[in-house]
Amino acid sequence: MHVVLPAPGMTVRAALWTLAHRLGVAARTPAELLTAMAESGGRTVICVPGLDRAADPGRLVGELLNPLLRLSQVRLVVEAPDGSPEALGLTAVPEAAVLDLDHPQWTDRARFEAWCAAVGADAAAYPSPGRALGVAGRPEPRGVAELAALVPRTPDGTPDPAGAGEQLLAELWTATGREGGTAQLLADPTLLTYAGPVAVTAALEGQAGPVAAAWDAAGPALVAEPDPAIRAAVLRTRLIGLDDAAVARLGTVAAPWRAAWGLWPDSSVGWPGPVAALAVGAGRYAGQLLLADPGGTIRTVDAATGTPVAGVELPSPKPLRGVTVTQDGHLVLLDAWGGLELLPAEGTDAAQAQTAAAALQGAAGADLSVLHAVGGLPAEAPAVADEAGRVYWRQGGQVLAERLHQGPVTALGGAVRGGRAVLASGGLDGAVRLWSPGAAPVAEPLDRRDPLVSAVAAAETPAGLLVAAAWADGLTRLRLVGSPEPLLELRLGTQVWALTLAPGRVVLGTADGVAAVDFGA
Structure with a gap:
C-alpha cells in the first residue's frame, strides 16, 4: 500500500486534497492529480476503506476513483458492501477481484477466538467481529442541538473549542452540514480549526462568504495538518484583508508562527496577482x-x-x-x-x-x-x-x-x-x-x-x-x-x-x- 484514503465523511474535495498530500504532489482538481500521477510513472496502490460511508459515495467514485482506475499504473483496494451501488459503480475496470470477508476461510478461527476472549466478545459470531461485539447496526446520528449542548463554555459563556475535542466538533459540523444552518458556527472560526478538517470540508461544500472561501483556498494545507493551532494560523493567514473579525478571533489561538500581513484576491488592502x-x-x-x-x-x-x-x-x-x-x-x-x-x-x-x-x-x-x-x-x-x-x-x-x-x-x-x-x-x-x-x-x-x-x-x-x-x-x-x-x-x-x-x-x-x-x- 502506498496511500490509505479513509473514505468515511470524505467529499471529493477532501479526498483529492488528502491524496495529493500523501502522494507528495500539488493538485486542486482531479485533472491535476491525474496528470501528476501519470507523469510519475510508478505503480501506486491506494487503499480506500469505508467507501459506503463517504459523504457522497457516488460522486467520489465517479469524479475521482474511476478516473484513477483508468491510469494503468494505479490499483485500488476498496472496502464496500458486496453488491452495493458504491462497489458496482467502480466500472473503470471490467472485472474486480472480490474478497468477501464474510467467508470463514479469510479469518483464522483460533486467533478470532483469542481476540474475542481478550475484548469480551462473542466467539460464536465467527467470522464477523461486528456481530461478536454486538454491533447490530450504525447508531442514529446525533442532531445539532444535542451536540452543541455538549460543547464546553468558557467563563464568559463563549464556546471552548479546545476543550470540546476534535471528534465532538467534527460530529457537530457533520450534523450541521446535514441539517443546514452553518452560519451560526461560522461566526466563530475557531470551531472550524479545532474540528476534524474532513468534516468541516464536507459541511462547507457550496457555502459562500470569506471564511468558507478561505477554507477552500487553504484546504490542501488544512487537511494535511494535525495541529489545530497551526490550522488556525493557516486559516487566519488566508483571511487577512478579507474578514477582520475572523482574523482577530483566530489570532487568539497560540501557534508557532503568525502572519504579519497578506495580500489575496478581493483583499481590502490590495492584491498583486500571482507572485512568480x-x-x-x-x-x-x-x-x-x-x-x-x-x-x-x-x-x-x-x-x-x-x-x-x-x-x-x-x-x-x-x-x-x-x-x-x-x-x-x-x-x-x-x-x-x-x-x-x-x-x-x-x-x-x-x-x-x-x-x-x-x-x-x-x-x-x-x-x-x-x-x-x-x-x-x-x-x-x-x-x-x-x-x-x-x-x-x-x-x-x-x-x-x-x-x-x-x-x-x-x-x-x-x-x-x-x-x-x-x-x-x-x-x-x-x-x-x-x-x-x-x-x-x-x-x-x-x-x-x-x-x-x-x-x-x-x-x-x-x-x-x-x-x-x-x-x-x-x-x-x-x-x-x-x-x-x-x-x-x-x-x-x-x-x-x-x-x-x-x-x-x-x-x-x-x-x-x-x-x-x-x-x-
Missing part, C-alpha cells in the same frame, strides 16, 4: 519588496507592512522567471525565454553592469532559469543559473561556473557570511545546496525531498545561517545550517513560487498572492 518572483529592494526601492507576476507586471509593497506602494514602469512587459535588484540599485529581469534585461538605477553609469549581464548570458551553456543578487559578489551583477544544473557568477572580470544539480536549477538565493557570499540553490532533483563561489561544492545537499524545489532564500542570523526552501507540493521548510531538525515547516494550501527572508520573518509569494510570516527566531 520576489526581490528585496535597494537604492530607490529600499525598504520595499518587488513582486512580479507571471505576465511581467512588477509592483512594490512596503516590506514591513505589505502596503502597496507603486508599480514599476518597464519598457516592454513580458513573461518573467525572475527579478532581482543589485547592490547598485539596478533592476535585473530574467524573462520566460532565459534572457537577461537590465534596467539601470537612476543617475548611474550602467555600462559595467550591462557588460557583466552580457557576459553571464554569453557564458551559459543552456537557457538561464533563475537569478539572484547577493552581497559579497561584485556589486554590478547577480548570480545566475541554467537548465543544465550550473550556477554562474562574475568575479575578477571573469565568469566562473559550478555544476550543482542534476537537471535544471529551479531556485536561487543567497546571503553574506563572514564577508563572503553564500549561495543557496534548489533544483528539479529536489535538492537544496549551499556553497561559496570559488570554493569546492559540498558533496551532500543541505536538504532533499522528492518534489522539485520551487524557491529558496538565505539570511545570516544571530543563531547562524538560515535557509528557507519551498517544494512544488506546497511545503516550505526553514532550517538553520548545522541543525539536525527544521526550525519551521509550514503550508498555506498552494504552491510557493518565491521566498525572501528578513529578521524573524519569511515572505512567501504564491499562486494566490503573498504573505509575510513571523516565526520569532
Whole structure:
C-alpha cells in the first residue's frame, strides 16, 4: 500500500486534497492529480476503506476513483458492501477481484477466538467481529442541538473549542452540514480549526462568504495538518484583508508562527496577482519588496507592512522567471525565454553592469532559469543559473561556473557570511545546496525531498545561517545550517513560487498572492 484514503465523511474535495498530500504532489482538481500521477510513472496502490460511508459515495467514485482506475499504473483496494451501488459503480475496470470477508476461510478461527476472549466478545459470531461485539447496526446520528449542548463554555459563556475535542466538533459540523444552518458556527472560526478538517470540508461544500472561501483556498494545507493551532494560523493567514473579525478571533489561538500581513484576491488592502518572483529592494526601492507576476507586471509593497506602494514602469512587459535588484540599485529581469534585461538605477553609469549581464548570458551553456543578487559578489551583477544544473557568477572580470544539480536549477538565493557570499540553490532533483563561489561544492545537499524545489532564500542570523526552501507540493521548510531538525515547516494550501527572508520573518509569494510570516527566531 502506498496511500490509505479513509473514505468515511470524505467529499471529493477532501479526498483529492488528502491524496495529493500523501502522494507528495500539488493538485486542486482531479485533472491535476491525474496528470501528476501519470507523469510519475510508478505503480501506486491506494487503499480506500469505508467507501459506503463517504459523504457522497457516488460522486467520489465517479469524479475521482474511476478516473484513477483508468491510469494503468494505479490499483485500488476498496472496502464496500458486496453488491452495493458504491462497489458496482467502480466500472473503470471490467472485472474486480472480490474478497468477501464474510467467508470463514479469510479469518483464522483460533486467533478470532483469542481476540474475542481478550475484548469480551462473542466467539460464536465467527467470522464477523461486528456481530461478536454486538454491533447490530450504525447508531442514529446525533442532531445539532444535542451536540452543541455538549460543547464546553468558557467563563464568559463563549464556546471552548479546545476543550470540546476534535471528534465532538467534527460530529457537530457533520450534523450541521446535514441539517443546514452553518452560519451560526461560522461566526466563530475557531470551531472550524479545532474540528476534524474532513468534516468541516464536507459541511462547507457550496457555502459562500470569506471564511468558507478561505477554507477552500487553504484546504490542501488544512487537511494535511494535525495541529489545530497551526490550522488556525493557516486559516487566519488566508483571511487577512478579507474578514477582520475572523482574523482577530483566530489570532487568539497560540501557534508557532503568525502572519504579519497578506495580500489575496478581493483583499481590502490590495492584491498583486500571482507572485512568480520576489526581490528585496535597494537604492530607490529600499525598504520595499518587488513582486512580479507571471505576465511581467512588477509592483512594490512596503516590506514591513505589505502596503502597496507603486508599480514599476518597464519598457516592454513580458513573461518573467525572475527579478532581482543589485547592490547598485539596478533592476535585473530574467524573462520566460532565459534572457537577461537590465534596467539601470537612476543617475548611474550602467555600462559595467550591462557588460557583466552580457557576459553571464554569453557564458551559459543552456537557457538561464533563475537569478539572484547577493552581497559579497561584485556589486554590478547577480548570480545566475541554467537548465543544465550550473550556477554562474562574475568575479575578477571573469565568469566562473559550478555544476550543482542534476537537471535544471529551479531556485536561487543567497546571503553574506563572514564577508563572503553564500549561495543557496534548489533544483528539479529536489535538492537544496549551499556553497561559496570559488570554493569546492559540498558533496551532500543541505536538504532533499522528492518534489522539485520551487524557491529558496538565505539570511545570516544571530543563531547562524538560515535557509528557507519551498517544494512544488506546497511545503516550505526553514532550517538553520548545522541543525539536525527544521526550525519551521509550514503550508498555506498552494504552491510557493518565491521566498525572501528578513529578521524573524519569511515572505512567501504564491499562486494566490503573498504573505509575510513571523516565526520569532
